Amino acid sequence: MALLLDASDRPLRHRIADAIVGELREGRLRPGDPLPSTRVLATELKVSRGPVVAAYDELAAAGFIETRPGSGAAIAAGADRAARAGALSSVDPMEPFPTGPPRPARSQARFDLRPGRPDIGFLDQAAWRRAWRHAASQVPTTDISHGPQHVRLRQVLTDHIRRSRGIALEPDDLLITPGVSATLQALPAALGLVGRTVAVEDPGYVEAWTAFSDNGSRISALPVDEDGLDPSTLRRRDAAVYVTPSHQYPLGARMPVARRTALLEWARAADGLIIEDDYDGEFRYDVSPLPALRSLEGADDHVLYIGTASKILVPTLRVSWLAPPKHLREAVRVELERRSLIVNEMTGEAVAEFIANGSLAAHHARAARTYAARRARLVAALARHLPDHRLSGVDAGLHVVLLLPDDVDDHEVSMTLLRHGVSVNPLSAYCVEAVRRGLVIGYAGLSESHADAAVRALARGLT
Ligand SMILES: Cc1ncc(COP(=O)(O)O)c(C=O)c1O
Structure with a gap:
């Protein structure tokens, strides 16, 4: 042969x-x-x-x-x-994956100030690795008839939420899900909101209203002012309202307690549901904490509370949690499971360990200090170089909004700014019916030493 x-x-x-x-x-x-x-x-x-x-x-x-x-x-x-027929005797093994973390795609802009990007540069790498080593040492369960139970994560999150947000929950009240944006998709079917109206903030979180409308709910866009959503604009026939009371997204209002109470009164009177997205309630500056809606007396039966690890930890983790009112919990759990909206066991264990051994608290303290300093530097630079512009939402969160007159095309402005090396989001991109113009400026990743240069570039692009 x-x-x-x-x-x-x-x-x-x-x-x-x-x-x-x-x-x-x-x-x-x-x-x-x-x-x-x-x-x-x-x-x-x-x-x-x-x-x-x-x-x-x-x-x-x-x-x-x-x-x-x-x-x-x-x-x-x-x-x-x-x-x-083309059968082969063997398949070549794939190239091994490169070691080390994947390199993030670099934004073309010199100053990437788009919101929603926490800085994970000061995450304690050793603690992070320890948490994952712990998770890797656990024997995985093999029963896939139910989603992962996340017993320990729910336990430690219960403590975390009580301490950081003042909400008294039992571990059994919590469901663990892969991110707020995905979770909201399941709510119309789970909560009987298909064909019914869900009120949303306008401007607001685009992913929320698309999640509701893509999944069969009707959307009613309600305007927001400097105190956030006004509950008097809700109607009795609205079945639910989606709100971001800690830090209205994106304008940044913190809903005062009178409106929070009025919101609860609407829910009681209309038998409506409040979906409270507490996406960055952990970050606030120079102001006392406002209680989460869910922590108010009588809120347990009317408020579905959602929080996420995306801002306090890492957005790519895809870990969030929700506490529906008790009578709705099972329906939400079943719908989430039907859609496989689950977090894998190992990720849950790693996050649980990171919280349980105090690493999250240490990270949060470091992050809050760093973001406070960055916010102060950015706000000072904006006051220096753009003194005639009004800002919105400086008290909390990880971004501010520079307001522009209604007749300015903020999309066009953001494109011009890109040519000056600054990437920001136009406020109009967050609007359903509202006509609001401005620039949404994230500062989580803007180091203090770069704030002045970034704002000077911004000012050049604006004039
Ligand atoms: C209003 C709001 N809610 C929630 C989130 C977080 O969503 P996820 O948990 O899907 O990362 C964001 C992220 O930017 C947000 O802006």
């Missing part, structure tokens, strides 16, 4: 096996034909015997040849058809 091996740098055993499959494909070998012994073929090919033995093993494992004790190897029945 005169085998011709290809000249590639693939392992010799693969090249020998492929050459035999090639002979089958061309009809020069047929089922039942004997193959030379490995010793003879190794001599013919002028290679050592090992790769030939490995090639025969590979061919036998793939069913191309049969080896019978005493009578050597022969081509198996049907091997010719398999070869002509």
Whole structure:
């Protein structure tokens, strides 16, 4: 048998096996034909015997040849058809993944000030790795009839939410989900909101109203002012309202307690549901904390509370939590599971460990200090270089809004700014019906030493 091996740098055993499959494909070998012994073929090919033995093993494992004790190897029945159909004796292993974290795609802008990007540069890497090592050492459960239970994560989150947001919950009140934006998609079906109206803030969180409208709810866009959403604009026939009371997204209002109470009164009177998105309630500056809506007396039956790890930790984790009113919890759980909106067990364990051993509290303290300093520097630079512009939402969160007159095309302005090296979002992109113009400026990643240069570039683009 005169085998011709290809000249590639693939392992010799693969090249020998492929050459035999090639002979089958061309009809020069047929089922039942004997193959030379490995010793003879190794001599013919002028290679050592090992790769030939490995090639025969590979061919036998793939069913191309049969080896019978005493009578050597022969081509198996049907091997010719398999070869002509393109079957291979082996699959080349993939290149190993490069080690080290993937490099993030670099924004073209010199100053990437788009909101929603917390700085994870000061995450304690050793603590983070410890948490994941702990998660990796756990034996995974194998029962996939239910989603992961996240017993420990729900326990530690209960404490975290009580301490940071003043809400008294039991671990059983919480469901763990893969991010707020995905979770909201399940709510219309879970909560009987299909065909009914969900009121949303305008301007507001685009992902929220698309989640509701894409999943069968009608949307009613309610204007927001410097105190956030005005509950008197809600109607009795609205079935639910989605709100961001800690830091209205994106304008940044903190809803005063009188409006919070009025919101609850609407829910009681209209038997409506309040969906409270507390996405960055953990960050506030120079102002005392306002209680979460869910922490108010009588709120348990009317407020579905949602929080996320995206701002306090890492957005790519995809971990969030929600506490529906007790009577709705099971329906929400079932719908989330039906849609496979679950967080894998290992991620849950890592986050639980990171919280339980105090690393999250330490990270939050560091983050809050850093963001407070960055916010102060940015606000000072804006006052210096753009003294005639009004800002919104400086008390809390990780972004501010620079307000522009209603007749300015803020989209056009943001494109001009990009040419000056500054990437920000136009406020109009967050509007349903409202006509509000401005620039949404995230500062989580803007170091204090760069704030002045960034604002100077911004001011150049604006004038
Ligand atoms: C209002 C609001 N809610 C929630 C989130 C977080 O969503 P997720 O948990 O899907 O990352 C964001 C992120 O920017 C947001 O702006």
